[in-house]
Amino acid sequence: xxxxxxxxxxxxxxxxxxxxxxxxxxxxxxxxxxxxxxxxxxxxxxxxxxxxxxxxxxxxxxxxxxxxxxxxxxxxxxxxxxxxxxxxxxxxxxxxxxxxxxxxxxxxxxxxxxxxxxxxxxxxxxxxxxxxxxxxxxxxxxxxxxxxxxxx
Amino acid sequence: xxxxxxxxxxxxxxxxxxxxxxxxxxxxxxxxxxxxxxxxxxxxxxxxxxxxxxxxxxxxxxxxxxxxxxxxxxxxxxxxxxxxxxxxxxxxxxxxxxxxxxxxxxxxxxxxxxxxxxxxxxxxxxxxxxxxxxxxxxxxxxxxxxxxxxxx
Numbered sequence: 001x002x003x004x005x006x007x008x009x010x011x012x013x014x015x016x017x018x019x020x021x022x023x024x025x026x027x028x029x030x031x032x033x034x035x036x037x038x039x040x041x042x043x044x045x046x047x048x049x050x051x052x053x054x055x056x057x058x059x060x061x062x063x064x065x066x067x068x069x070x071x072x073x074x075x076x077x078x079x080x081x082x083x084x085x086x087x088x089x090x091x092x093x094x095x096x097x098x099x100x101x102x103x104x105x106x107x108x109x110x111x112x113x114x115x116x117x118x119x120x121x122x123x124x125x126x127x128x129x130x131x132x133x134x135x136x137x138x139x140x141x142x143x144x145x146x147x148x149x150x151x152x
Numbered sequence: 153x154x155x156x157x158x159x160x161x162x163x164x165x166x167x168x169x170x171x172x173x174x175x176x177x178x179x180x181x182x183x184x185x186x187x188x189x190x191x192x193x194x195x196x197x198x199x200x201x202x203x204x205x206x207x208x209x210x211x212x213x214x215x216x217x218x219x220x221x222x223x224x225x226x227x228x229x230x231x232x233x234x235x236x237x238x239x240x241x242x243x244x245x246x247x248x249x250x251x252x253x254x255x256x257x258x259x260x261x262x263x264x265x266x267x268x269x270x271x272x273x274x275x276x277x278x279x280x281x282x283x284x285x286x287x288x289x290x291x292x293x294x295x296x297x298x299x300x301x302x303x304x
Contacts, residue, residue, distance in 0.1 A: 002155065006276075007269035009301030099302045103269055117159035117255055124158075124276030128300070148280070149161030150251045 002112035004120045008127040009099040012134045014070045017100045020134050021073045021091045030130040030139035041067045044078065049142045049152075057152060060084060083115055102127070121148045154264035156272045160279045161251040164286045166222045169252045172286050173225045173243045182282040182291035193219045196230065201294045201304075209304060212236060235267055254279070273300045 010017050020026035024045065028035040034048035041064050048059040060080025065088070067073055075089040092103040104127060109116050125146045133139030140146065162169050172178035176197065180187040186200035193216050200211040212232025217240070219225055227241040244255040256279060261268050277298045285291030292298065 003264060004272070005264055005269040006273045007266055007301055007303075008273055009303075096302055101301065103266065105269075112155060112157055114159055114255065117157040117257075120156070120272065121158045121160055121276050121279060124273050127273060128298075131300070146280075148283070149159055149253065150248055151159075151161075 001107070002109040002116060003105060003107040004109075004116065004123055005107075006104045006120075006124055006127050008102050008104070008131055009096070010102065010131050010134050011098060012100060014093050014095055014100045016134050017093055017102060017130075018070045018073075020130060021093075021102075022067055022069075026133075028141060030133040030141050031126055032142040033144075034142075037061075039064060039067075041065075045075070052143050062089065081115070083109060083111075083113060102130070115151075118149060118151050122152065153259070154261040154268060155257060155259040156261075156268065156275055157259075158254075158256045158272075158276055158279050160254050160256070160283055161248070162254065162283050162286050163250060164252055166245050166247055166252045168286050169245055169254060169282075170222045170225075172282060173254075174219060178285075180293060182285040182293050183278055184294040185296075186294075189213075191216060191219075193217075197227070204295050214241065233267070235261060235263075235265060254282070267303075270301060270303050274304065 020030060022039055024035050024039055032047050032049050037045040039045050043064055045062045049057050051057050061078050062075035063078045065074040065076045071093055073091040077084045077087050087109055088107045090105045094101050106123060129139040129141060172182060174191055176187050176191055184199050184201050186202060189197040191197050195216055197214045201209050203209050213230050214227035215230045217226040217228045223245055225243040229236045229239050239261055240259045242257045246253050258275060277300060281291040281293060
């Protein structure tokens, strides 16, 4: 098994960060504008990624496995790219000084494949987008995300 | 053991990317301006990170374990943060279409600690800096790097 983990600090109250991670509106502001479904525990959220021209480049379904206000969000990927199915996504929050720290994990990849290395870079890009959304009100969700290689 | 891996695509000839990874001048253009030593195989490169105010926030020594022109650069960390000592850093290059693909790895961490999650984000920031340096002539080496949390 292989894991992606990232740490980012956001200059905002923990409640604002939790809101961006636990509501469809929040998620559509930093990950992909095409977010739908229900973000309650046990429910599923649907994420779709489109190219600038509007063709689908990927989609996935996340089942909300745990939701603890101002502390953590846990998803299980139940549909999407083959390598993602069965992986766990976690956002753990804690405070340090004036900062809300997010420890992000995308864990339990079967193999550390090149696609995982791509996703690791993209998750870093989206963590910057999350930080920008919460701190400034404007994120860079797909399709406005920074492109990092020939895959996306 | 735990690994960080990132994939980035650079719109430039492989030789230009290799130069940025295998010379002191190149490295000082995207990782830290305070780079010195010798980047030949078997030699050591010294990296120092300063705050905007000029105080040291970190330093490390990398021994160049392998250097294959236009293909790969491998370092062993021989001095630096405790968690880094003995870890391996690799930059593997290949071409895809008009793009030079870099597969970066910082492998063999003893534990996937919070500091590793911080470094994973920072490496992504520096991969963007490498891409910018090679594509535009201007990177964002430390101390001009994007800050991502309360640690750096």
